[in-house]
Amino acid sequence: MVSTTAEVVYQRPESFTDVHTHYCPGCTHGIAHRLIAEVIDEMGLREKTIGVAPVGCSVFAYKYFKMDFVEAPHGRAPAMATGIKRVLPENTVFTYQGDGDLASIGMAEIMHAAARGENITVIFINNAIYGMTGGQMAPTTLPGMKTTSSPFGRDVELTGHPIRMAEILAIMDGSGYIVRRSLHNAANIRKSKKAIRLAFEAQERGLGFSMVELLSSCPTNWKISVRDSMEFIADKMIPVFPLGDYKVSPSLEGLKV
Amino acid sequence: MDETSIIISGFGGQGTLFAGQVLAYASMDNGLEVTWIPSYGPEMRGGTAHCTVIISEEPIGSPLIRNPDVVLALNLPSVDKYEDLVPKGGVLVANSSLFNREIKRKDITSLLIPANQIAEEIGISRLVNMIMVGAMTRLKPILPLDAVKKALEEHIPERHKNTLPMNFEALDKGFAFAEKTG
Amino acid sequence: MAKELLKGNHAFAEAAIRAGVEAFYGYPITPSSEFLEYMSSRLPSLGRAFVQAESEVSAINMVYGAACAGKRAMTASSSPGISLMMEGISYIAGTEVPAVVVNVMRGGPGLGNIAPSQGDYYQMIKGGGHGDYFPIVLAPARVQEAIDSIELAFDLAEKYRSIVHVIVDGNMGQMMEPAELPPMKEISKEVPDWAVTGAKGREPNTLTSIYLAPEDEEVTNLRLLKRWKEIEKNEVLYQEYQLDDAEILVIGFGTAGRVASSAIREAREEGIKAGLLRPITLAPFPQERLIELTKQVRRILVVEMNSGMMLDDVMKIVKGQVPVEFYGRMGGMTPLPDEILDEIKRVAANKGPGSDDPRDEWIPRLEGRILGEK
Numbered sequence: 001m002v003s004t005t006a007e008v009v010y011q012r013p014e015s016f017t018d019v020h021t022h023y024c025p026g027c028t029h030g031i032a033h034r035l036i037a038e039v040i041d042e043m044g045l046r047e048k049t050i051g052v053a054p055v056g057c058s059v060f061a062y063k064y065f066k067m068d069f070v071e072a073p074h075g076r077a078p079a080m081a082t083g084i085k086r087v088l089p090e091n092t093v094f095t096y097q098g099d100g101d102l103a104s105i106g107m108a109e110i111m112h113a114a115a116r117g118e119n120i121t122v123i124f125i126n127n128a129i130y131g132m133t134g135g136q137m138a139p140t141t142l143p144g145m146k147t148t149s150s151p152f153g154r155d156v157e158l159t160g161h162p163i164r165m166a167e168i169l170a171i172m173d174g175s176g177y178i179v180r181r182s183l184h185n186a187a188n189i190r191k192s193k194k195a196i197r198l199a200f201e202a203q204e205r206g207l208g209f210s211m212v213e214l215l216s217s218c219p220t221n222w223k224i225s226v227r228d229s230m231e232f233i234a235d236k237m238i239p240v241f242p243l244g245d246y247k248v249s250p251s252l253e254g255l256k257v
Numbered sequence: 258m259d260e261t262s263i264i265i266s267g268f269g270g271q272g273t274l275f276a277g278q279v280l281a282y283a284s285m286d287n288g289l290e291v292t293w294i295p296s297y298g299p300e301m302r303g304g305t306a307h308c309t310v311i312i313s314e315e316p317i318g319s320p321l322i323r324n325p326d327v328v329l330a331l332n333l334p335s336v337d338k339y340e341d342l343v344p345k346g347g348v349l350v351a352n353s354s355l356f357n358r359e360i361k362r363k364d365i366t367s368l369l370i371p372a373n374q375i376a377e378e379i380g381i382s383r384l385v386n387m388i389m390v391g392a393m394t395r396l397k398p399i400l401p402l403d404a405v406k407k408a409l410e411e412h413i414p415e416r417h418k419n420t421l422p423m424n425f426e427a428l429d430k431g432f433a434f435a436e437k438t439g
Numbered sequence: 440m441a442k443e444l445l446k447g448n449h450a451f452a453e454a455a456i457r458a459g460v461e462a463f464y465g466y467p468i469t470p471s472s473e474f475l476e477y478m479s480s481r482l483p484s485l486g487r488a489f490v491q492a493e494s495e496v497s498a499i500n501m502v503y504g505a506a507c508a509g510k511r512a513m514t515a516s517s518s519p520g521i522s523l524m525m526e527g528i529s530y531i532a533g534t535e536v537p538a539v540v541v542n543v544m545r546g547g548p549g550l551g552n553i554a555p556s557q558g559d560y561y562q563m564i565k566g567g568g569h570g571d572y573f574p575i576v577l578a579p580a581r582v583q584e585a586i587d588s589i590e591l592a593f594d595l596a597e598k599y600r601s602i603v604h605v606i607v608d609g610n611m612g613q614m615m616e617p618a619e620l621p622p623m624k625e626i627s628k629e630v631p632d633w634a635v636t637g638a639k640g641r642e643p644n645t646l647t648s649i650y651l652a653p654e655d656e657e658v659t660n661l662r663l664l665k666r667w668k669e670i671e672k673n674e675v676l677y678q679e680y681q682l683d684d685a686e687i688l689v690i691g692f693g694t695a696g697r698v699a700s701s702a703i704r705e706a707r708e709e710g711i712k713a714g715l716l717r718p719i720t721l722a723p724f725p726q727e728r729l730i731e732l733t734k735q736v737r738r739i740l741v742v743e744m745n746s747g748m749m750l751d752d753v754m755k756i757v758k759g760q761v762p763v764e765f766y767g768r769m770g771g772m773t774p775l776p777d778e779i780l781d782e783i784k785r786v787a788a789n790k791g792p793g794s795d796d797p798r799d800e801w802i803p804r805l806e807g808r809i810l811g812e813k
Contacts, residue, residue, distance in 0.1 A: 010508045048637035050508075053647075062645045068635035071647035073530050076500035079492065083504025083512070084635070086488035087462050091637050109500070112493035278444070278615065285444050285617040293444070293615040318701030320614050320694075323775040 013037035015046045018068045026219040026226030028183040029057060032125060035193040036094070039200055049092040050084055052077040054106075056098035057131040073189055075106025078113035081120045092203060094121040100130045103139040103163045110169070111211045117174025117208035121199045124165060127216040128237060135221030137238070139163045142240055146219070162240055168245035176207030178247040182215040184233035188243075197257040198248075207249045215241055260315070261399050262322040264339060265389070266307035267331025267352070276329070277308035279390065283400050283408035284312045291407035292320040305334060312399055327390040327397050331372070348396045350389050350435075366396055367408070368435055375430050381420060384427035391431025402432055442617040444489055445789065447607065450582045450618055451515070451541060451589060456481055456599025458590035459626045460539075461510040462488035464501035465522060469553040470609040470785075471543035474515035486808035499527030499540070506536040507646045509634025511593050511626075515541035517609075518559050520691025522569070528602055530662070533648025536597030536633075539589070541605045543612040546771030555608035558695060560748035563604045564722045571660045573667035575603045575674065576722040578692040582616035584719065590621065595674060599629075599666055606721070608744060610694045610773060667723075676719035677728060681707060685714025687787050688732050688761075691742035692718050694773060701744050702779035711787045721749070726756050733760040740786045742779055743767045747798050748784040762793030765801045778808065 012018065013177045015037035023029045040046050046067050053061040055074035062069030072080040077095035085093040102110050102124050113120065129147055132138040136149040146152040170178040177199050181192040192214055199210040215237050217229040224232065263280065265273045274295050284291035294307040307327070311317050327348040328339040333356035336349075343349050345364045354373030370392050376384040387409070394402045406425055413421055445453075452474050455463070463478040475491065482489040488505065492498035494630065498514050505512035521542045531538050544559045546552040561567075564576050575595050579585040585607065592603040630636055635644050642779075651785035680700050682688070687706075691699040696717035706713045718725050728766060739761055741750045747765050757763055766782040768774045794800055 047639040050635045050637060052504075059649060062647065065645055066638070068638045068643050069645045069647075070504065070534075070635055071645070071649055072503075073500060073526055076497065076503075076527070079497040080504035080507070081491075081501035082490060082497075083462065083464060083488075083501030083506075084508045086490060086501070086512045087505045087508050087512070088636060108493050109497050114488070225571065281444055281615055285442060291444075291617060294610060295613055317616075317697075318704065319698040319776045320610060320616075321698065321773055321775055323777050 013041045015040045015066055019063055020172055021064055023057065024059060024220045026217060026229055027057070028127075028214070028216040029195055030232070031183050031189060032123060032214055032216065034063065035189070035196050036096070037065060038121060038193065039197045042197070043200055043204070045092045045200065049091065049094065050088070052084070052093065052095040054079045054095065054097040054101040055075040055132075056101050056124065058096055058098060059132065061096050061209060075101050075104070076109055077101065078106065078109040078118065078120070078122065079195065082113055082116070082118050085118060085120050092121075092200065094123060094200070096123045097125065098131065099124070099126045099128065099138045103165050110165070114169045114172040114175045114209040115213075117176070119203055119206055119208060120210075121203045122209070122211040123196065124211055124213040125216045126165070126213055126241065127218040128162070129218050129221045131137070131218050131221055140241070142236055163240060166211070166246045169209070169211055169225070173208070175209040175247055176249040177202040177210035179245045180213040180215070180241060180243050182238060182243055184215065184217065184230040185257065194257055198252055198255065201255060202249060202252060205251055207251055213241070215243075260311060260317070261327065261397065262312040262325045263312070263327040263329070263393070264307055264309040264325040265310070265329040265331070265386070266305065266335035266339060269306040271331045272304070272383060273306050273331060274308050276386035276390050277310045279405060279408050279412065280310050280312070280400065282412050283404040286408060287400060287404050289314060290317050290341055292317050296319045307335070327393060331385055331389060348393065350392050350396065352385060352389065368392055368396060368438060369433050370431065372431070374436070375434065376427065379423050379426050379430065381423060383420070384423060385429035386429035387424050388434075392430035392435040394428075395432045395435035402428060442619050444615050445582050445618045445620070446473070446613065446615045447582050447585055447725060448543070448612040449477050450620070451483070451585050452513055453478035453620055454589040455513055455539075455587040456485070456694060457621050457623045458593050459511050459624045460487070460500070460513050460593070461626060462505035462512040462599070463514065464488075464490045464492050464498045464505070464512070465514045465516065466492050466495045466519045467661070468495075468497050468520045470545060470612050471515050471517040471520075471541070471802055473612070474541065474543070490718075495523035496526065499524035499531075500634050502538050503527050503536070505530050505532070506538040507635050509631045513539040513541065514699040515543065516535045517543045518545050518547050518556070521559060521562065525568040528574075529570055529572065530648045532568065532572035532574065532602050533570060533644050533659075535600040535647055535663075536646060536744065537593070537603075539592045539596055539603050539605065541607075544606060546769075553609065554769045555610040555694060555744065555773050556769070557608055557695060557744035557748075558746075558769065559606065560721070560743070563606050572663055573601075573670070574722060575599070575601055575670060576720065577603065577605045578719060578721050579605065579607060580611070580617075580693050580697045580717060582611070582614065583618040585611060586618055586620060588719070599670055601666070601670070601803075606693070608694050671723040674720060675723050675725050675727070677725040678715075678717040678719060680717070681718065682714035682732070685712050685713060685735070686737045687713040687783060688716060688736040688739045689742060689779070689783065690716045690718070690729070690749070691738060692721055692749065693744075694744045695744050698774055698776055699779050701776040702783055705776065705780050706783045711783060713783050714788070724752055724756070729753065729756050733757050736761060738786050738789065739763045739766050740782055741797070742774065744773060744780070745769060747801070750797065759793060762791070763797055764789070765797035767801065767805070
C-alpha cells in the first residue's frame with residue numbers, strides 16, 4: 001500500500017467571494033484581484049480593509065472581494081479613500097483604478113492624495129486603453145496605437161504623449177512606495193504580488209501614499225489574441241513604461257515578504 | 258425705542274467695521290436686538306468699507322437699509338454717498354479732517370468733526386472711528402457712552418489692549434465735541 | 440449658555456462642531472471661506488478630520504467617503520463650488536448616505552460675483568445633480584436659525600439617509616447677530632449597520648450608486664420617491680409673521696424674507712394688512728399652509744433674490760386661486776425694505792386679474808427701478 005497525503009496548494013483566498021468575474025478572457029484584472037486578495041489574506045487585513053472601486057471595467061470589483069467596499073465616481077477614488085482614511089485611520093484603505101480613471105479624469109485627485117501623503121494604497125491598472133466604454137484612447141495609449149477614438153493610430157502631435165504615472169508620483173514628497181510591475185507572465189506576476197505586499201506594508205507602517213502600477217492586458221479592445229496581448233505588454237508597453245522601483249521608503253528596504 | 262439704523266463708512270483700514278461691532282456688542286449687552294453686516298469682498302483693504310448696524314427692542318427684519326437713521330462718514334466719498342440718503346431728522350457725523358465742504362442738508366442733524374486732528378492730539382491716528390462713535394452717542398443717545406466703553410474694553414483685540422485708555426479718551430473727546438458744537 | 444455676537448459663517452461652523460461633525464472637507468471660495476478657515480482652526484485639535492481639498496470635486500468626494508464610513512461629514516461652499524460638487528452630491532443621493540452641504544450663495548451664472556444671491560434655488564431644490572433624487576433644503580434667515588438648522592440638517596440626513604442642503608446668501612454668512620450656541624454634543628459611538636468600517640465579524644457592506652439593471656434602478660428611484668413623500672409629510676418648517684388677518688401674503692425665504700418682514704411692519708403702519716410666509720424648509724415646501732392661505736388672502740407677492748424661481752413653485756401650488764405677483768432682484772443685489780414696501784403698496788392697490796407669468800409685469804418695473812437707482 002502506498003500512503004498519500006493531500007496538500008492544498010491552491011485555493012480561493014478568503015478575501016474572495018465565490019463569484020465568477022465578468023472580465024473578458026485574457027484580461028489581467030482577475031490576476032490583479034487575486035494578488036490583492038492573497039496579500040490581504042496573508043497580512044490578516046480582510047476584516048479591517050475598505051476598498052474603493054473605480055468607474056471602468058473594474059466598477060464591480062466590490063462583488064469579488066469579500067470585504068467592505070465603496071464605489072467611487074470616475075476618478076475620485078483617491079478623494080473618497082482620503083475621506084474614509086481620515087475618519088478611520090486604523091483601517092486599511094485601498095483604491096483600485098484604471099488608467100482613464102487615475103491618469104485622466106482623476107489626475108488631480110491622485111496627485112493631491114500623493115502630495116498629502118495620504119496613507120492609502122493605490123493599485124493602478126494600466127492597459128493603455130479605455131475598456132468599459134469600448135476601447136477609446138487612454139492617457140497611457142502608446143504612440144501610434146489604434147483605438148476607437150484614434151482610429152489611425154495615436155498621433156502624439158495631435159493627442160499628446162502617454163503619461164508615466166509611477167515616475168510622476170514618485171517625485172511627490174508624500175509618497176512612500178511607488179513601483180511599476182507587469183502581469184504578462186508568471187515571473188512578473190510573482191514580482192507584482194511582492195510589490196502589492198510591500199505597498200500594503202507601507203500603509204500598515206504609516207509610510208504615506210503607496211502605489212503599484214500594473215501593466216495589464218486588454219485583448220478585447222486591443223483586438224488581438226490573448227497570447228499576442230502578453231507579448232504586446234512585453235514588447236511594446238514595457239519600453240514606454242519601464243518596470244522598476246521608482247520610490248521605496250528606506251523603512252521598507254530589506255523587508256522580507 | 259424705535260429701530261435705529263446706522264451706517265459707518267470710510268476707507269478700508271479706518272476701523273469702520275470694528276466700530277460697528279463695538280456698537281453691536283454694546284447693544285447686545287444692553288439686552289437689545291442687533292444686526293451687524295459688513296460690505297465684504299475685494300475692496301476689504303484700501304477701498305471703501307462700510308457696515309450697517311440695526312438696533313431695536315424687537316426682533317430685526319432686514320439687516321440692510323436704504324435710508325440709515327445715522328451715518329458716520331469717515332471720508333468724503335462716504336459723505337457724498339450718504340448725505341442724501343439720511344432721512345429727515347436723521348444724523349450725519351462727518352470727518353471734516355479729510356474734506357473741505359459744507360453739509361448741504363439742513364433737515365438733518367449734522368456734525369463736522371475733525372476726527373483725524375483730534376486723534377493726532379491724543380497720540381494715534383487709529384482712533385478716528387471711536388471719536389466718531391463718541392460723537393454719535395451724544396447726538397443719537399440710543400446707547401450710553403459707558404456701555405460702549407464696556408463693550409470696547411471686552412472686545413478690543415488683545416494686541417491693541419494697550420491703547421484702551423486712548424480709545425476711551427477718543428470716545429470722550431468725540432462726545433464732548435458733539436456736545437460743545439451741538 | 441449666554442448669547443454671543445456671532446458671525447453667520449462662524450456660527451454655522453461652530454454649530455456643526457457642537458452637533459458632532461467628524462469630518463469637514465472643503466475648498467476656499469468667497470463668501471463661504473470663513474467656514475473652512477474656522478474648521479481648520481478647530482477640528483484638528485478636537486481630533487476630527489479636516490482637509491482642504493484640491494477642488495470642490497475632491498472635497499465632496501471626501502465627504503462621500505466619510506459619510507460611507509458612517510461619520511457625520513459635511514462641506515461648505517458657494518455657488519460655483521457647489522456646481523462642481525453636483526457630481527458627488529448625486530452619488531451621495533444615489534448611495535443613500537447622509538451628508539450635509541452648506542451653500543453660501545452668490546451672484547451668477549458663471550463666475551458672477553461674490554455678492555449675496557438666491558440664484559441657486561433651482562439647482563439646490565430641484566436636484567442639481569443628475570438623476571432622480573430629492574434633496575432636503577433648509578433656508579435659515581437668522582444666525583440663531585442657522586445654528587439650529589445645522590444640527591437639524593444632520594438629524595434629517597441620518598433619519599432619511601439623504602443629502603441635506605443648507606442654503607443661505609452671502610448676507611447670512613457675513614452678518615453678526617446675538618445668538619446662542621448649543622452645548623458640545625458627544626460624538627455618537629453608534630455605527631450605522633450599513634457603514635463601511637471593515638467587515639469584522641459580519642458580512643461585508645458595499646455602498647454604491649450603481650444599479651446596472653434598470654429594474655433595480657427603478658426600485659431604487661421608487662424607494663427614494665416614497666421616502667421623499669414621508670419627508671414632505673413630516674418635515675415642513677416655516678415662519679409666519681402677521682398672517683392672522685393678512686389680505687396680502689408676501690412669500691420670501693432667507694434674506695429676502697427677512698427684508699420683507701421689515702416692509703410688512705411698515706405697511707401695517709400704513710394700514711395695509713400684509714403678512715409673511717417664510718419657508719425654512721424650501722424642500723419640502725410648506726405647500727399645505729400655502730393652500731390654506733390662498734383661501735384667506737386677496738393677493739400674493741413673491742419676493743426673491745433671483746429671477747423668480749420659488750415663484751414657479753408658488754404658482755404651481757396656488758393654481759390661479761389668487762393673483763400672484765413677483766418682485767425680485769438679481770445678480771447679487773439685495774432688495775431693501777423700501778422697495779418691497781413699494782411693491783406691497785402697489786399689490787394692495789391692484790384689483791386686476793392675475794397673470795400667467797408675473798415676471799412679465801415685473802421686468803419693466805425692475806428696469807424702471809434700475810434706471811432710477813442710477
